[in-house]
Amino acid sequence: MPHRPVSLHAPRGSVAADVIREGIDALLAEDAQDVPLEFPAEALAEAERAAACELAADDRTDRTAVPFVTLDPATSTDLDQAMHLERTQDGYRVLYAIADVPWFVGLDGALDREARRRGETVYLPDRRIPLHPEKLSEGVASLLPGQITPAFVWVLDLDPDGAVRAVDLERSRVRSIRKLAYEQVQEDLDRGAGHPTMILLQEIGALRAAQEIARGGASLNVPEQEVVADGDLVRLTWRRPVPIEDANAQISLMTGMAAAELMLAHGAGILRTLPPARGQAIDRFRRQADVLGVPWPADRAYGAFLRDLDWHEPAHLALLNHATALFRGASYAAFTSPEEVPADPAQAAVAAPYAHTTAPLRRLVDRFVLLVCHAHARGHRPAPELLAALGEIPDAMRTTGARAGNLERLALDLVETSALATWEGEIFSATVIDRREASGAPTRVEVQLTEPPVTAWVAMDAAPGDVVRVMLESVDPERSRALFVPAQEEAA
Structure with missing residues (x-):
């Protein structure tokens, strides 16, 4: 048989x-x-x-x-x-x-x-x-x-x-x-x-x-x-x-x-x-923490403050992403x-x-x-x-x-x-983790989806820590590209 x-x-x-x-x-x-x-x-x-x-x-x-x-x-x-x-x-x-x-x-x-x-x-x-x-x-x-x-x-x-x-x-x-x-x-x-x-x-x-x-x-x-x-x-x-x-x-x-x-x-x-993080970057991070409603207490060590953050909370997730910008330029030094x-x-x-x-x-x-x-x-x-x-x-x-x-x-x-291809046309809740504004270009925000766990840039305006709704408009697996747009209620 x-x-x-x-x-x-x-x-x-x-x-x-x-x-x-x-x-x-x-x-x-x-x-x-x-x-x-x-x-x-x-x-x-x-x-x-x-x-x-x-x-x-x-x-x-x-x-x-x-x-x-x-x-x-x-x-x-x-x-x-x-x-x-x-x-x-x-x-x-x-x-x-x-x-x-x-x-x-x-x-x-x-x-x-x-x-x-x-x-x-x-x-x-x-x-x-x-x-x-x-x-x-x-x-x-x-x-x-x-x-x-x-x-x-x-x-x-x-x-x-x-x-x-x-x-x-x-x-x-x-x-x-x-x-x-x-x-x-x-x-x-x-x-x-x-x-x-x-x-x-x-x-x-x-x-x-x-x-x-x-x-x-x-x-x-x-x-x-x-x-x-x-x-x-x-x-x-x-x-x-x-x-x-x-x-x-x-x-x-x-x-x-x-x-x-x-x-x-x-x-x-x-x-x-x-x-070390530059003073300007630290000041910016403190302002971001204030804006997100999670102030960094002056008497709280940086490491202790980060350990208190819970990525399940939208504002905390946005702040954790901002924290990665404090320390850049890792290398090696031989002597x-x-x-x-x-x-x-x-x-x-x-x-x-x-x-x-x-x-x-x-x-x-x-x-x-x-x-x-x-x-x-x-x-x-x-x-x-x-x-x-x-x-x-x-x-x-x-x-x-x-x-x-x-x-x-x-x-x-x-x-x-490839995973997103099955979700084309669907609407998702997402947390804004970054915002970019450039002369002559539309404002964009970076969003973090919870399920499926991906990040994407979307042409829209919102503040870090906001929870927004976005739609997956199209996916091109061959070029590894996925286009998210504001959901209709967000665009309105």
Whole structure:
């Protein structure tokens, strides 16, 4: 008996996964010379050789008895970090294992050259373009449970308030015992259970968040757009990070700050930089807060104020979008002597010196920061070839980061317009998050729809924080364009 043909039924707001694949294939074909898709044969061969090398035990501390766990999205397999947290007599001890990518990727080899060309792993709705061959990034170099893996282990001793009082960094052999996922961990914690390390992570994360506010740092509490796979379909939805993700981010942030201080103390390294917000921008943000009816109290720290905002509230959502304009111009600064240290090494949003050091499987710069920090921690001058390479990394990160960001935006535009095609002609409520007025051109506002979760510019006039109604007049998925217009009652 012949099989019935398979039908692909896409519900409203969803689009068949193969349509997305075809569209992203076309994007990558247009951008083929800029985005490396395949690894050169010599890089793959080098990865195979590195993966086959036996990990010697005599030149590393043995941390395989420590019950490390990882915490990531449920589907992740490129696991950069594992942690073990302990309560001590006078505070806490954080053991933070970071994948030892430099053990597999030597300086100036084929893998290193290809990693510098790629810069970072690119995440697209239906695929990822990895920084390293999957044999490494999702295999022997990943901190997968049950696998003995080379790692850098940060040893961070904290006082009872969560402040760091001692730092060390060692190269070790580790073995994660369990892969934990954000949502399940949060569910367990919410019902009063959970892994012991996760319970401590929640506690330390809250202390570190208080430290962030006290020093004037800030984290934006905004939802994320997420493309969700549903069998052969994908759909666009909101995802708000669960609280344990913020705690996890605080551990990574703390480690990056420790790395920065270590490099500054020894006069060589690479910092993540961000200039402070200009006074004019801060004054404008205060006025915007007043206009939206959510005044920023003079005695309230910026970070604490942002944490109080709830994106479900239209005025708060508009203000959170305005807040992103305060801190722009993120970059990297390399230095090989105290004389080359930036005049103001603090990263403005962190409100402290900061370095990327916790994601070497997915980001080029972290590998170099780890090597430099390990040399400093052991009391050695970093190798001359490592110091010589530092100056090349900031440009590589800037170039590849801009390329990756552009591709990710184009891919998300494709998903948005493909999903919106089923809503053509419908009317939506939306929150105004920005307003633009230009000479000789109609006033436009940027609106945020709640469902489906997309933003759009509309030729109309309204104030940020207003809730308006707009109609989706037309959609052109091939050009990734969707035209919204004021609904008739708004136009009237």
